Amino acid sequence: MDRATYIKIRHSLNLEQEVSALPIYLLQNAALILGIIFLWRQFEGSWIRYLGGPFVSVFMFRSFGVMHEAVHNAVSKNKFINDAVGIVSGAAGLFPYETWRKSHLSHHHWSGNVEKDSVMGLVLAVPKMSLQSQRFLSRIWKTWFPILAILQHVVFWQISLKIYRQNVGSIKVLMSLVAPILFWGTLLLMAPLEFSLGVLGPALFLFFVAIEVVNLPHHLQLPQFRGEEKFPAWQQYLTVRSCAYPKWIARFVVLNFNYHIEHHMFPDVPWYHLDKLHGPVRQALGDSYNTDPYFRWILENKPKDIVAVLAPAEINNTSSQVERVS
Numbered sequence: 001m002d003r004a005t006y007i008k009i010r011h012s013l014n015l016e017q018e019v020s021a022l023p024i025y026l027l028q029n030a031a032l033i034l035g036i037i038f039l040w041r042q043f044e045g046s047w048i049r050y051l052g053g054p055f056v057s058v059f060m061f062r063s064f065g066v067m068h069e070a071v072h073n074a075v076s077k078n079k080f081i082n083d084a085v086g087i088v089s090g091a092a093g094l095f096p097y098e099t100w101r102k103s104h105l106s107h108h109h110w111s112g113n114v115e116k117d118s119v120m121g122l123v124l125a126v127p128k129m130s131l132q133s134q135r136f137l138s139r140i141w142k143t144w145f146p147i148l149a150i151l152q153h154v155v156f157w158q159i160s161l162k163i164y165r166q167n168v169g170s171i172k173v174l175m176s177l178v179a180p181i182l183f184w185g186t187l188l189l190m191a192p193l194e195f196s197l198g199v200l201g202p203a204l205f206l207f208f209v210a211i212e213v214v215n216l217p218h219h220l221q222l223p224q225f226r227g228e229e230k231f232p233a234w235q236q237y238l239t240v241r242s243c244a245y246p247k248w249i250a251r252f253v254v255l256n257f258n259y260h261i262e263h264h265m266f267p268d269v270p271w272y273h274l275d276k277l278h279g280p281v282r283q284a285l286g287d288s289y290n291t292d293p294y295f296r297w298i299l300e301n302k303p304k305d306i307v308a309v310l311a312p313a314e315i316n317n318t319s320s321q322v323e324r325v326s
Helices: 003-012 021-042 047-071 079-092 097-109 118-128 131-142 147-166 171-190 193-218 233-239 247-253 260-265 271-288 296-301 306-310
Strands: 242-244 291-293
Touching: 003 233, 003 271, 021 047, 021 193, 047 079, 047 097, 047 193, 047 247, 047 271, 079 097, 079 171, 097 118, 097 147, 097 171, 118 131, 118 147, 118 306, 131 147, 131 306, 147 171, 147 193, 171 193, 193 242, 193 296, 233 260, 233 271, 242 260, 247 271, 260 271, 291 296
Parallel strands: 242 291
Antiparallel strands: none
């Protein structure tokens, strides 16, 4: 896609932030929380009360999604509200908002550059591991235990601590690091042990499974670049894959995060407008629009060894002719 087409798509749609979006999101989260409490209190002695676990995992992924939106200043035009929502939502999703923000914006800047994109850390690290370690990780991966999501989360926290050491004295960085610990520490201390083991534990597991199912197809097994290679927004479709989900999952559960090509090309556009971009972007890109229909990527890759899962696609002629930014 050229810059002129990109600008034409942007100007043809109303992509402005909507004041009602945040209250609606918060009301939906409140409904989820009330549903969890209702199941736990009304079905004592029944397995039904443990269905709160999937509700909690949905709440966590939605929290991650809105934290991600706050990173792009897409939650509110008010900077204080935007960052406050980001910190609180990050805490619920076990992410440190401010440090993750710095890492994530770098990811957009270097999307597809395996040497500079922090998301690609495991892509570089795993092939360098011993054959025994690779086999061990492969066995875990094939069981559907979310080992890659957990390892990626550990990497994010390591990067966050490094950023903190570089920004000692920053209140926002400190609050972002402390908030997840306070949130989950308080929740575990106040919740009954049975609730922690029967609802929160499974919810955490499902949350990391969701991260693997939703996030991994976005950037793995796509062309990878090195050195100083980077691409303008209108050509980042080369390094990203979108996913096709049922509408209720896309809008309510993952907050349109599956429209990942659209997000990388228009990173400032709020989540509730990404589905508007899908049609025009797909039409403009034609066969260059890379998509994963209904969880096919994860189903095809779970039986594979871990190195094959992380392997890049070959760089084709199209990607060698695009406009690159030095």
